[in-house]
Amino acid sequence: xxxxxFHQHDHETCKSxxxxxxxxxxxxxxLQFTPxxxxxxxxxxxxxxxxxAYDLLEVLGREGFGSQPPVVYRALEFLVRHGFAHKIERxxxxxxxxxPGADHAPAFLICRQCDAVAETRARPAMALLGDLAGExxxxxxxxxxxxxxxxxxxxxxxxxxxxxxxxxxx
Amino acid sequence: xxxxxFHQHDHETCKSxxxxxxxxxxxxxxLQFTPxxxxxxxxxxxxxxxxxAYDLLEVLGREGFGSQPPVVYRALEFLVRHGFAHKIERxxxxxxxxxPGADHAPAFLICRQCDAVAETRARPAMALLGDLAGExxxxxxxxxxxxxxxxxxxxxxxxxxxxxxxxxxx
DNA sequence: ATTAGCATGTTACCTTATAACGTTCGCGAC
DNA sequence: GTCGCGAACGTTATAAGGTAACATGCTAAT
Ligand SMILES: [Zn+2]
Ligand SMILES: [Zn+2]
Ligand SMILES: [Zn+2]
Ligand SMILES: [Zn+2]
Numbered sequence: 001x002x003x004x005x006f007h008q009h010d011h012e013t014c015k016s017x018x019x020x021x022x023x024x025x026x027x028x029x030x031l032q033f034t035p036x037x038x039x040x041x042x043x044x045x046x047x048x049x050x051x052x053a054y055d056l057l058e059v060l061g062r063e064g065f066g067s068q069p070p071v072v073y074r075a076l077e078f079l080v081r082h083g084f085a086h087k088i089e090r091x092x093x094x095x096x097x098x099x100p101g102a103d104h105a106p107a108f109l110i111c112r113q114c115d116a117v118a119e120t121r122a123r124p125a126m127a128l129l130g131d132l133a134g135e136x137x138x139x140x141x142x143x144x145x146x147x148x149x150x151x152x153x154x155x156x157x158x159x160x161x162x163x164x165x166x167x168x169x170x
Numbered sequence: 171x172x173x174x175x176f177h178q179h180d181h182e183t184c185k186s187x188x189x190x191x192x193x194x195x196x197x198x199x200x201l202q203f204t205p206x207x208x209x210x211x212x213x214x215x216x217x218x219x220x221x222x223a224y225d226l227l228e229v230l231g232r233e234g235f236g237s238q239p240p241v242v243y244r245a246l247e248f249l250v251r252h253g254f255a256h257k258i259e260r261x262x263x264x265x266x267x268x269x270p271g272a273d274h275a276p277a278f279l280i281c282r283q284c285d286a287v288a289e290t291r292a293r294p295a296m297a298l299l300g301d302l303a304g305e306x307x308x309x310x311x312x313x314x315x316x317x318x319x320x321x322x323x324x325x326x327x328x329x330x331x332x333x334x335x336x337x338x339x340x
Numbered sequence: 341a342t343t344a345g346c347a348t349g350t351t352a353c354c355t356t357a358t359a360a361c362g363t364t365c366g367c368g369a370c
Numbered sequence: 371g372t373c374g375c376g377a378a379c380g381t382t383a384t385a386a387g388g389t390a391a392c393a394t395g396c397t398a399a400t
Contacts, residue, residue, distance in 0.1 A: 003306045034347065053387070066349050073388065074348080089259040090314050092356095092387060107299065109308045120302060125295050129277065129317055132290060136173045137322030138279045144260050146314040147299055152307030204378065223356070236380050243357065244379080262356065262387095 003109055003120030004048070004098040006151045011047075014098055018045045021100035022084045031082070036065050040075040041096060044085050050093035050110075050117050088117060090146045095119065105143070111151035118151070173279055173290030174218070174268040176321045181217075184268055188215045191270035192254045201252070206235050210245040211266060214255050220263035220280075220287050258287060260316045265289065275313070281321035288321070 004014065022041060026033040043059055044051060053072050060075075061067030076094055079085035085096050086106055098119050099106070107122035122145045130140045174184065192211060196203040213229055214221060223242050230245075231237030246264055249255035255266050256276055268289050269276070277292035292315045300310045 003303070003308070006306060006308065032347070036348075068350060069388065070390090071349070089316070107302075109303050109306070109310070111308075112311070118306070118308070120306070122299075124302070125298050125315075128295050128298055129292075129315065132277075132294070133173070133279050133317055133319070136176060136279070136288070136290070137325070138173070138176065138281075138288070138317070139319045139325060140279070140317040141282070141319040143317040144314060145295075145299065146259075147303055147308070147310040148313065149303070149309045149311040155307070155309060202378075206379075238381060239357065240359090241380070 003118040006048075006109075006111075006116060006118050006153065014048075014096075015042070015045045018084065018096050018098070018100050022079075022082075025082065025084075025101060036060065036071065037075045037078050039063065039065065040072065041079055041084055044079070044094060044096035048095070048098075048116055048118060050088045050091045050095045050115070052091075052093045056094070086119070088146060089144050090148065107145035108147065109151070110146060110148045111154055112148055113150055113154035116151050116153075173288035176218075176279075176281075176286060176288050176323065184218075184266075185212070185215045188254065188266050188268070188270050192249075192252075195252065195254075195271060206230065206241065207245045207248055209233065209235065210242065211249055211254055214249070214264060214266035218265070218268075218286055218288060220258045220261045220265045220285070222261075222263045226264070256289070258316060259314050260318065275315075277315035277317065279321070280316060280318045281324055282318055283320055283324035286321050286323075 018041060019038070022033055022038070025031070039060065040056060043056055053069070053076060056076075057067065057069060057072040060072055065071060076085065076087075080087055080094070083097060083104070084100055085094050086108070087094050088108055088110065090110060095108075095117050097106070099121070105122040105126045106119050107125060109118040109120060111117075122143070125145055126140075126143055129143055129145075133140050188211060189208070192203055192208070195201070209230065210226060213226055223239070223246060226246075227237065227239060227242040230242060235241060246255065246257075250257055250264070253267060253274070254270055255264050256278070257264050258278055258280065260280065265278070265287050267276070269291070275292040275296045276289050277295060279288040279290060281287075292313070295315055296310070296313055299313055303310050
């Protein structure tokens with residue numbers, strides 16, 4: 001299972017999959033997938049990159065939604081709580097989930113050069129961490145696992161600069 | 171190798187060890203372990219708990235050091251850069267390092283009840299994560315690994331409340 | 341029709357973090 | 371000695387991230 005985000009892939013599927021998963025999930029549980037929430041998720045799913053709350057807010061505001069912080073923070077809280085988006089603690093920013101629906105423990109690979117963020121499954125690492133913690137009597141409930149480094153594209157000497165930002169990880 | 175922080179231990183060793191390691195390290199490399207830096211580390215090492223920059227700053231200010239944010243952020247930057255302290259991304263807060271000197275990949279166990287933070291070695295989890303990422307062509311340079319849950323003390327029904335805060339994890 | 345729940349919006353505010361600039365001190369070059 | 375330099379410290383000001391509290395509007399149950 002390769003992480004999604006760095007390599008060429010059908011990104012339309014990422015987008016539509018993220019949305020339809022959310023629609024289904026909300027439908028079956030009687031949750032409201034309202035316009036702000038939907039739009040917020042759409043913006044996050046636009047590319048595999050983390051966005052700050054205020055960047056999102058600016059877009060939402062321009063599109064006729066509320067323009068004050070609580071608007072976006074509430075939408076994000078909803079999306080994160082139900083697993084449609086994730087917060088990247090390292091960046092104080094948010095990404096759309098690419099394994100929606102599935103109950104999953106995500107880990108993130110963050111490229112320090114082009115800012116792309118790929119999501120991968122953290123189960124094995126989580127298990128190991130859980131064991132390690134368990135030996136000390138600590139019970140892990142959730143874990144933040146965020147790796148920082150260079151993505152495949154940025155390792156090639158050809159695209160070493162920030163001018164490569166925003167091109168590939170669509 | 172048990173994580174340090176939750177269990178009974180000689181905490182004086184944590185404190186003095188942290189300081190003397192820093193002194194030695196700085197001496198051999200010609201770095202300046204100045205009063206603000208030293209005092210900041212001392213405060214952090216006081217207990218196994220994460221402290222916000224502004225809480226630190228308040229103490230420093232009261233003790234005659236500068237009272238403006240850059241003072242503490244610069245000290246923290248130095249301590250973190252050289253591995254004497256760590257930032258807990260999840261909490262936007264800082265802890266003193268309990269494995270100073272050693273080149274180490276730390277993972278943190280954060281108790282959501284009593285706020286104690288234990289540091290443990292993340293090597294195995296890092297290795298696994300590195301392999302996983304490597305398959306995708308991603309080169310991991312550093313990783314944030316922070317588990318949240320209940321520490322041994324807070325799992326006992328006897329100390330379930332926030333009134334247990336601050337007692338044990340000295 | 342009334343009430344309760346939930347989503348949205350706003351104002352105001354708090355916390356966390358950094359940019360920019362001036363001063364001081366120690367130290368090697370001259 | 372003193373000139374010049376780099377590193378550390380201090381300040382002011384401001385950016386960036388996040389929340390509390392309250393008012394309005396919708397819908398669904400009673
Ligand atoms: Zn995609
Ligand atoms: Zn996900
Ligand atoms: Zn200790
Ligand atoms: Zn450490």
